Amino acid sequence: xxxxxxxxxxxxxxxxxxxxxxxxxxxxxxxxxxxxxxxxxxxxxxxxxxxxxxxxxxxxxxxxxxxxxxxxxxxxxxxxxxxxxxxxxxxxxxxxxxxxxxxxxxxxxxxxxxxxxxxxxxxxxxxxxxxxxxxxxxxxxxxxxxxxxxxxxxxxxxxxxxxxxxxxxxxxxxxxxxxxxxxxxxxxxxxxxxxxxxxxxxxxxxxxxxxxxxxxxxxxxxxxxxxxxxxxxxxxxxxxxxxxxxxxxxxxxxxxxxxxxxxxxxxxxxxxxxxxxxxxxxxxxxxxxxxxxxxxxxxxxxxxxxxxxxxxxxxxxxxxxxxxxxxxxxxxxxxxxxxxxxxxxxxxxxxxxxxxxxxxxxxxxxxxxxxxxxxxxxxxxxxxxxxxxxxxxxxxxxxxxxxxxxxxxxxxxxxxxxxxxxxxxxxxxxxxxxxxxxxxxxxxxxxxxxxxxxxxxxxxxxxxxxxxxxxxxxxxxxxxxxxxxxxxxxxxxxxxxxxxxxxxxxxxxxxxxxxxxxxxxxxxxxxxxxxxxxxxxxxxxxxxxxxxxxxxxxxxxxxxxxxxxxxxxxxx
Amino acid sequence: xxxxxxxxxxxxxxxxxxxxxxxxxxxxxxxxxxxxxxxxxxxxxxxxxxxxxxxxxxxxxxxxxxxxxxxxxxxxxxxxxxxxxxxxxxxxxxxxxxxxxxxxxxxxxxxxxxxxxxxxxxxxxxxxxxxxxxxxxxxxxxxxxxxxxxxxxxxxxxxxxxxxxxxxxxx
Ligand SMILES: Cc1ncc(C[n+]2csc(CCOP(=O)(O)OP(=O)(O)O)c2C)c(N)n1
Ligand SMILES: [Mg+2]
Numbered sequence: 001x002x003x004x005x006x007x008x009x010x011x012x013x014x015x016x017x018x019x020x021x022x023x024x025x026x027x028x029x030x031x032x033x034x035x036x037x038x039x040x041x042x043x044x045x046x047x048x049x050x051x052x053x054x055x056x057x058x059x060x061x062x063x064x065x066x067x068x069x070x071x072x073x074x075x076x077x078x079x080x081x082x083x084x085x086x087x088x089x090x091x092x093x094x095x096x097x098x099x100x101x102x103x104x105x106x107x108x109x110x111x112x113x114x115x116x117x118x119x120x121x122x123x124x125x126x127x128x129x130x131x132x133x134x135x136x137x138x139x140x141x142x143x144x145x146x147x148x149x150x151x152x153x154x155x156x157x158x159x160x161x162x163x164x165x166x167x168x169x170x171x172x173x174x175x176x177x178x179x180x181x182x183x184x185x186x187x188x189x190x191x192x193x194x195x196x197x198x199x200x201x202x203x204x205x206x207x208x209x210x211x212x213x214x215x216x217x218x219x220x221x222x223x224x225x226x227x228x229x230x231x232x233x234x235x236x237x238x239x240x241x242x243x244x245x246x247x248x249x250x251x252x253x254x255x256x257x258x259x260x261x262x263x264x265x266x267x268x269x270x271x272x273x274x275x276x277x278x279x280x281x282x283x284x285x286x287x288x289x290x291x292x293x294x295x296x297x298x299x300x301x302x303x304x305x306x307x308x309x310x311x312x313x314x315x316x317x318x319x320x321x322x323x324x325x326x327x328x329x330x331x332x333x334x335x336x337x338x339x340x341x342x343x344x345x346x347x348x349x350x351x352x353x354x355x356x357x358x359x360x361x362x363x364x365x366x367x368x369x370x371x372x373x374x375x376x377x378x379x380x381x382x383x384x385x386x387x388x389x390x391x392x393x394x395x396x397x398x399x400x401x402x403x404x405x406x407x408x409x410x411x412x413x414x415x416x417x418x419x420x421x422x423x424x425x426x427x428x429x430x431x432x433x434x435x436x437x438x439x440x441x442x443x444x445x446x447x448x449x450x451x452x453x454x455x456x457x458x459x460x461x462x463x464x465x466x467x468x469x470x471x472x473x474x475x476x477x478x479x480x481x482x483x484x485x486x487x488x489x490x491x492x493x494x495x496x497x498x499x500x501x502x503x504x505x506x507x508x509x510x511x512x513x514x515x516x517x518x519x520x521x522x523x524x525x526x527x528x529x530x531x532x533x534x535x536x537x538x539x540x541x542x543x544x545x546x547x548x549x550x551x552x553x554x555x556x557x558x559x560x561x562x563x564x565x566x567x568x569x570x571x572x
Numbered sequence: 573x574x575x576x577x578x579x580x581x582x583x584x585x586x587x588x589x590x591x592x593x594x595x596x597x598x599x600x601x602x603x604x605x606x607x608x609x610x611x612x613x614x615x616x617x618x619x620x621x622x623x624x625x626x627x628x629x630x631x632x633x634x635x636x637x638x639x640x641x642x643x644x645x646x647x648x649x650x651x652x653x654x655x656x657x658x659x660x661x662x663x664x665x666x667x668x669x670x671x672x673x674x675x676x677x678x679x680x681x682x683x684x685x686x687x688x689x690x691x692x693x694x695x696x697x698x699x700x701x702x703x704x705x706x707x708x709x710x711x712x713x714x715x716x717x718x719x720x721x722x723x724x725x726x727x728x729x730x731x732x733x734x735x736x737x738x739x740x741x742x743x
Contacts, residue, residue, distance in 0.1 A: 135590050136597045140641040143585065160641060194582065194644040318635035321628065 014185050019147035019178040020049035023111065025186070026154030027055055032082050034058060034073065034439050036066035040086025041126060042113025045178035047084075058439070058468070061460040063090050065432040067097025068458065071106050072396060072436025075419045078231065080107040080161040080169075081436060087113040088126030091172075092133065096426055098168050099137040103423030104252065105229060107166035109157045114143065116176040130172050139167030144174070148182030156190045164197025165316040166229055197315060201332030201340060208328050209287070209311050210346035216285035218307075218354040219245045222268065222297075225252035225422075226290015226314060232335035233257065233415040236289065239338050244348050246358050248276040250291045252422040255412035265358055269297040270558045271404040274570045275361035277558070280305050281565035282357075285349075288312040290334045293323040294423065303563030313337045365570045367408050369552070374524040378402060378477050378548040381528060382409035385447060385475065388532045393445040393473075394419065394437050398430035398454035400484040402477035404554045406449050428457030431474065435461060438470045445473070445536060452478040453502055459511065465541045466515040473535045474517075474543040476508055479550045487553045512543040519543040574603065575630040575650040578727055579618040580610060582642040590640055591618065600624070600633055604658075604723025615644065619656075619725045621701075649728055656726035659698045661686075662708065665715035666693040674714060681707050692717055700724075 017025070023046060027035065034056045039047045050057055060066035063085045070081025081101075085094050091112040101108045115124040131141050140160050142153050150173075157169040213219060227236050233256050240247050240263050247257045248268045257264055266273035268280050277299075280286065286308040291297065298304040301323060311328035312320045320329040330337055369379040382405050385393070395410055396419040397403040403420055412418050419437050421429040434448035455476050465472055479486075485500040512519035520531045522544055535542045555569030581587050588607060595602050603621040610617040624630055630648055637646045666674055671693070678685065678695055681703065687694035697707050701724055708719065 131586055132589060135586070135593045141586070145585075192641060195641045316639070318632065318639055322632060 014183045016181050016183045017147070018045070018049070018181050019144065019150055019173060020045045022147060022150035022182070022184065023154065023173070023178070024049050024053045024055060026151055027082065029187070030080075030154070030158045035082040035084060036060055036069045036073075036436070037084030038063050038066055038086065038090055040090045040113065042087035042115060042175045043084060043090075043111075043173075043178070045175060046111070046113065046173070058435070058464060060432065061463045062458065063093035064096055064428065065435075065458055065461040065464070067094040067108070067110065068100070068426075068429050068432035069436035069439075069461075069464075070108055070110075071097060071101050071104075071429070072419050072433030073440045074101070074106045074108060074166075074436070075433070076394065076416050076437045076440035078107070078162075078229065078416075080109045080158055083108060083110040085110070085112050086126070087115055087130070088128045091128055091130040095133060095137070096424075098134055098170065100421055100424040100426045100429065101168040102137045102139065104421065105166050105225065106168070107161040108168035109154075109161050110168060110170045112170060112172045113178075114172045114174040117145070117174045118176070120174065130170070134170050137168070138170045139165075141170040141172065143172040144177050146182055147177050147180050148184040150177075150182075151184045151186065152188040152190065155188065156192055159190060160192070160195065164195075198317070198331045199315070199333040199336055201313070201330045201337045203340075205328060205330045206337065206340045206344065209330060209341065210344045212285055212309060212311060212328060213243055213245070213287075213349055214347035216349040217351060218283045219243075219285040219287065219349050219351060220265070220279045220283040221245050221247045222250065222280065222286060222288045222291050223247055223253045223256050224250040224289065224291025225256075226334045227253060227256035228415050230290065230315070230334035231415075232338050235335055235338035235342065237261070239342050242342060242345065244351060244355070245287070246279060246355060248272075248279055250294070250297050250422075251407055251420065253291060254407060254418045255415045258413040259411040260413055265362065267407055268564065270299070271408065271554050271556065272564075273362070273367060273408070274365035274556055274567055275358055277564040277567055278361050279358055281563070283308045286310045288314070289338070290314060292319045295323075298323065299558045299564035299566075300562055303565060365556075368555075368572050370572065372549075374526060376523065376525050376528050376546060376548050378405045378479070378552055379409050380525060381475070381477060381546060381548060382406050382449075384528060384532055385449070386410050388536050389445050389447060393417065393447045394441065396420070396430055396434040396437050396446060396448045398450040399425045399427045400451040400454060400482070401479070401487060401552070401554050402449055402451045402483070404484075405477070427451075427454040430454060431458050431465075432461045434472045434474070435464055435470060438472050446471070448472050448474045450474065450476055451483060452476055452480060452505060452508075453482045455508070462512060462515040462517060466517050469540050471539055472541050473538075474512075474541070476543065476545045478505075478508070478545055478547050479552065480505065480547075481550060484554070486551075490551075490553070491559075508543065508545040517541050517543055519545065522546040573624060573626070575622045575624050575633075575648065576654070576656065576724065576726055577620045577622065577630070577634065577637070578647045578649050579620065579637060579643055580645040581616050581618055581640075582644065583609070583614050583616045584642055587616075587642045588618075590642065591637065594636055594640065595620075595622075595633075598633070598636060600629070604721070606723045606725040608725070617725075617727070619723070621724050647728070649726060653729045653732050654726045655729055656700050656724050657698055658701055658704055658722055658724045659696065660704045660708070660719065660721045662695045662697070662711060662716055663692050663718040664695060664711050665691060665717060667691070670714055674711070677707075677710050683707065
């Protein structure tokens with residue numbers, strides 16, 4: 001069939017349906033595997049259409065849980081996570097997740113109910129201006145005015161969410177629009193004249209980069225999550241090997257390049273490894289691939305990569321030059337750019353001394369902690385986790401010290417195995433995100449590594465884990481404190497622990513058991529060995545409440561406002 | 573420095589909100605913003621005048637605006653040869669003694685009196701911002717009771733000159 005014939009065929013056959021039915025159709029057309037949601041008045045028509053629709057819906061126990069689950073799913077699959085929430089409080093409960101997905105570039109399509117068109121603006125029951133509220137934290141948002149617009153809007157939303165720089169798209173549906181019928185084509189054309197993400201990098205810029213590499217003495221690649229979004233891990237490895245360029249990862253990039261590779265330097269940034277921060281500080285050519293030069297990575301910008309010529313490959317042109325002046329901007333998909341760079345097969349840099357230098361830094365200043373008999377150090381816990389899962393688990397974390405220790409000690413060797421809230425640093429992310437990750441890969445081993453404080457922010461989602469018997473291994477890194485806050489108060493506020501100690505806790509074991517989830521309390525290395533081994537042999541979910549050294553700090557560290565070349569705690 | 577951005581946007585609900593929101597989110601200062609229909613149906617033209625530290629900020633703004641789905645085109649016309657106009661309405665205290673003096677000022681600025689009362693004159697003036705500001709300065713001593721400015725609306729001239737000299741308007 002010719003192109004025209006296809007188009008012509010599409011044009012015929014308008015169907016008449018309710019907004020809610022168009023929505024279900026749209027989800028099916030997009031091959032949505034799972035949606036995470038929570039019903040309420042304004043979405044009753046949609047839930048009625050869902051009933052017996054065959055669309056797989058997971059009932060979270062809080063809307064925040066549903067959106068973080070969708071984020072976990074999106075992070076692992078690269079496909080949009082789908083959420084439904086009701087108007088007003090349902091919609092406002094997903095705000096944190098939207099902000100989180102926006103800053104970490106996760107594709108989401110979120111449907112919110114809205115009060116009926118006739119009463120919008122009248123402070124009706126459960127009315128919230130969710131378009132206004134979510135404008136700065138969505139890649140795009142819509143309010144549907146007519147049911148017949150839904151097929152087009154849904155198609156656009158999925159496309160916008162997952163193309164270019166991914167991000168969340170919200171579709172607000174007034175109740176009457178879900179009920180009313182309209183006539184629309186099954187597969188309408190998208191109407192997005194203002195949206196054309198650039199995928200193919202400019203050849204001349206690629207050439208400039210090839211030239212720069214060939215003349216460099218101290219090149220380094222900084223690889224961010226853009227590499228993962230572009231599914232470019234294999235190309236990154238091939239390129240780094242071809243040119244002999246060491247690779248530093250951002251927190252969110254972990255797994256994009258194998259941690260056990262000789263060219264891997266480590267994670268950079270506030271709690272990165274000394275060698276990585278020194279490599280960034282001393283390099284003469286910095287090739288940023290899909291990272292956004294976040295302040296937790298760069299430290300004080302005035303002293304960031306002072307000797308480097310900066311090249312930046314990014315699908316979002318606005319990221320290039322935003323924080324760091326850039327000599328070689330390459331706008332495009334990371335994979336396309338790497339493929340072109342590999343094809344150029346430029347002259348290798350003369351970097352043997354540099355690579356030796358980095359090796360020396362790595363050897364001399366590895367991550368370190370002090371052991372103390374049978375006491376369970378959190379770092380030891382992470383090493384044990386790696387060992388018990390053969391480094392093969394999907395690790396999902398919350399936010400705080402345990403997150404940094406997981407990033408430092410788990411050593412990620414494969415892509416899409418690391419789910420963490422980076423840009424927003426959202427406590428409460430872990431447990432629901434683990435649900436999404438497990439549903440994305442039902443056969444994977446999923447370890448949910450969570451702090452004792454963050455766990456209490458979304459622990460209600462244990463209900464979902466129990467109900468669905470998801471084999472998630474929840475590991476509470478229990479330091480009886482808001483550890484990261486406590487650490488900062490110790491270091492920067494003279495040990496005045498203002499509201500950061502959490503001695504009063506429920507029994508997490510009993511809590512899990514109340515949900516019907518097997519659980520153990522662990523207090524020593526020996527117990528940890530035993531219970532962790534058991535956990536990863538258990539079929540269903542399990543929770544380990546693991547007491548770790550309460551006053552352990554994350555090191556090394558770049559103090560806020562300092563350059564990343566000024567790390568403290570690099571050695572025992 | 574001052575920067576001028578000219579945008580073409582889809583005339584859809586929420587677009588203006590997205591754009592002004594972006595300015596506050598990114599901590600940019602808007603000096604003025606005008607919105608109206610463009611020559612194409614369903615497409616509005618927005619002219620934004622911003623106060624920025626340097627050109628990099630304008631470049632960032634342009635890129636961020638371009639990311640908005642409903643923004644079709646962003647042109648940084650700061651250093652282009654443009655036609656730019658603003659309209660101002662001024663209600664000025666006018667007594668029998670000052671009235672003719674004020675009229676004499678309006679003349680060279682090609683303003684027009686659009687309302688007259690016992691104590692005041694309402695004057696309409698259009699032109700580039702500098703001209704409007706000069707006119708306001710001249711009228712201040714008489715007592716400005718009310719002032720309304722539209723902000724600048726602009727687009728590039730039909731022919732771009734090679735020099736960067738801003739062409740002055742002939743009203
Ligand atoms: C929603 C939210 N509130 C507050 C913070 C600030 N914060 C960052 S880490 C942290 C402590 C987290 O404690 P816990 O979950 O026990 O993890 P730990 O640092 O002890 O490993 C806090 C309060 C945050 N990141 N997110
Ligand atoms: Mg804690």
